[in-house]
Amino acid sequence: MRKLSVFDQVSLDGFFADANGEMNFAHKDDRDPEWNTFVSGNASGGDTLLFGRITYQMMAGFWSSPLAAETMPVVAERMNALSKVVFSRTLREASWKNTKLIDGDLAGEVRKLKNEAGGDLTILGSGSIVAQLTQHGLIDEYMIVVVPVVLGSGRTLFEGVARNVAMRLTGSRVFNNGNVVLTYVPCTVGNG
Numbered sequence: 001m002r003k004l005s006v007f008d009q010v011s012l013d014g015f016f017a018d019a020n021g022e023m024n025f026a027h028k029d030d031r032d033p034e035w036n037t038f039v040s041g042n043a044s045g046g047d048t049l050l051f052g053r054i055t056y057q058m059m060a061g062f063w064s065s066p067l068a069a070e071t072m073p074v075v076a077e078r079m080n081a082l083s084k085v086v087f088s089r090t091l092r093e094a095s096w097k098n099t100k101l102i103d104g105d106l107a108g109e110v111r112k113l114k115n116e117a118g119g120d121l122t123i124l125g126s127g128s129i130v131a132q133l134t135q136h137g138l139i140d141e142y143m144i145v146v147v148p149v150v151l152g153s154g155r156t157l158f159e160g161v162a163r164n165v166a167m168r169l170t171g172s173r174v175f176n177n178g179n180v181v182l183t184y185v186p187c188t189v190g191n192g
């Protein structure tokens with residue numbers, strides 16, 4: 001069975017997007033070589049990226065641009081080459097290279113994806129999908145980057161989760177730019 005992981009960044013006060021739905025706060029400091037190496041290394045993990053519509057449109061717009069190729073060539077190349085799935089009931093087409101559009105039942109479709117042959121699955125951003133799949137017990141690992149900034153308001157990553165989900169810390173890493181990566185696994189997985 002394929003593993004489903006989340007890689008998301010949250011502010012110190014727990015928001016993954018600010019009050020305007022932006023995630024710019026997560027890219028506040030690119031002068032930390034260790035962080036940049038970590039981010040580039042993450043681009044080689046997993047086999048398929050999963051997105052909701054909003055994150056998909058933001059990612060497709062940036063990673064397929066000349067600016068991305070110029071400023072972060074390793075990550076841009078990998079992001080464009082990876083298989084991608086976007087879940088949306090409103091998009092009619094997904095034009096980013098190697099992207100499949102799915103408008104069916106999210107939990108059911110993710111169960112199918114997890115049971116297919118292939119490499120691991122990773123969700124980037126896409127807070128509403130993270131919350132829904134957490135509710136269904138379908139996420140195997142959460143890699144959360146805590147960014148040292150206070151936003152004051154915004155959207156939490158687990159908005160709408162209506163049950164307690166106990167997590168166990170399996171790893172942590174601190175970077176010079178102040179980011180802290182915390183890796184968690186649910187105490188029970190696959191209950192959905």
